[in-house]
Amino acid sequence: MATPEPVSRTPRLVIVMPAYNAARTLERTYADIPHDLVERIILVDDVSGDETVEIARQLGLHVIIHSQNRGYGGNQKTCYDAALEAGAEIVVMLHPDYQYDATRIPALIAPIADGTHDLVLGSRFLGDPLAGGMPRWKYVSNRFLTIVENAAFGLHLSEYHTGLRAYSRELLETVPYDRNSDDFVFDQELIAQVVATGMRRRIGEVAVPTRYFEEASSVGFRRSVVYGLSTLRVVARYMLHRLRIRLSPKLAARRRRD
Ligand SMILES: Nc1nc2c(ncn2[C@@H]2O[C@H](COP(=O)(O)OP(=O)(O)O)[C@@H](O)[C@H]2O)c(=O)[nH]1
Numbered sequence: 619m620a621t622p623e624p625v626s627r628t629p630r631l632v633i634v635m636p637a638y639n640a641a642r643t644l645e646r647t648y649a650d651i652p653h654d655l656v657e658r659i660i661l662v663d664d665v666s667g668d669e670t671v672e673i674a675r676q677l678g679l680h681v682i683i684h685s686q687n688r689g690y691g692g693n694q695k696t697c698y699d700a701a702l703e704a705g706a707e708i709v710v711m712l713h714p715d716y717q718y719d720a721t722r723i724p725a726l727i728a729p730i731a732d733g734t735h736d737l738v739l740g741s742r743f744l745g746d747p748l749a750g751g752m753p754r755w756k757y758v759s760n761r762f763l764t765i766v767e768n769a770a771f772g773l774h775l776s777e778y779h780t781g782l783r784a785y786s787r788e789l790l791e792t793v794p795y796d797r798n799s800d801d802f803v804f805d806q807e808l809i810a811q812v813v814a815t816g817m818r819r820r821i822g823e824v825a826v827p828t829r830y831f832e833e834a835s836s837v838g839f840r841r842s843v844v845y846g847l848s849t850l851r852v853v854a855r856y857m858l859h860r861l862r863i864r865l866s867p868k869l870a871a872r873r874r875r876d
């Protein structure tokens with residue numbers, strides 16, 4: 619009798635899309651997703667003023683609608699809660715603005731599926747972001763914040779500000795993301811929490827192309843300055859916590875202890 623082949627089970631992958639006025643780009647973003655690997659796609663709509671919800675429903679996505687606008691971080695909280703509830707083993711956060719290449723999802727999740735990492739960032743800075751159309755001032759600010767964050771967190775990442783990320787279930791069950799900001803700085807707070815939890819070595823990155831075009835970016839100079847300052851505040855809070863000068867409940871808490 620033939621011995622059965624070892625079964626390598628595909629992990630249950632859930633894609634989450636925090637959406638705000640994504641009608642013009644959603645279909646294109648959706649088309650590039652490797653559907654054979656995906657168990658479920660969840661779109662959380664933050665009270666868009668366009669046809670985002672109608673298009674998402676036509677595409678057969680699981681749509682969750684906020685009753686009021688909660689911001690990018692608030693949107694992600696709903697995304698991750700819903701993904702965990704759906705039994706996700708790996709969660710990919712993908713912006714629905716077609717800025718990030720969804721065909722890179724298999725490379726993004728591979729280090730989680732094989733147990734190497736719990737958080738993988740799709741990095742534009744492993745390639746040439748300027749050639750992809752990133753405005754020079756965004757490039758310079760991104761580089762600056764990345765140097766500061768690397769120094770504070772003891773990491774060597776090429777960027778922290780990407781809209782394509784993959785998480786293990788374990789990470790999302792451990793880190794208290796629900797305590798984070800409802801604004802854009804949510805992403806940086808989550809990385810600080812991962813580092814504070816002792817999972818620093820569990821963060822990895824893979825290269826993704828940079829794409830800039832009109833619909834891909836609503837964040838202008840003013841909002842970027844606020845975001846930059848908020849990021850520096852996250853770093854300062856992390857340092858005070860690490861040096862035990864002022865402990866931060868956001869960084870100390872765990873969602874679950876095993
Ligand atoms: N929930 C929510 N999401 C937003 C808001 N503004 C932008 N977004 C989403 O946040 C993501 C990043 O915004 P975007 O304008 O593309 O930023 P940029 O690409 O960094 O310039 C996109 O997926 C947007 O849909 C907002 O006010 N609320």
Ligand SMILES: [Mg+2]
Nearest residue numbers: 715717834835
């Ligand atoms: Mg964008």
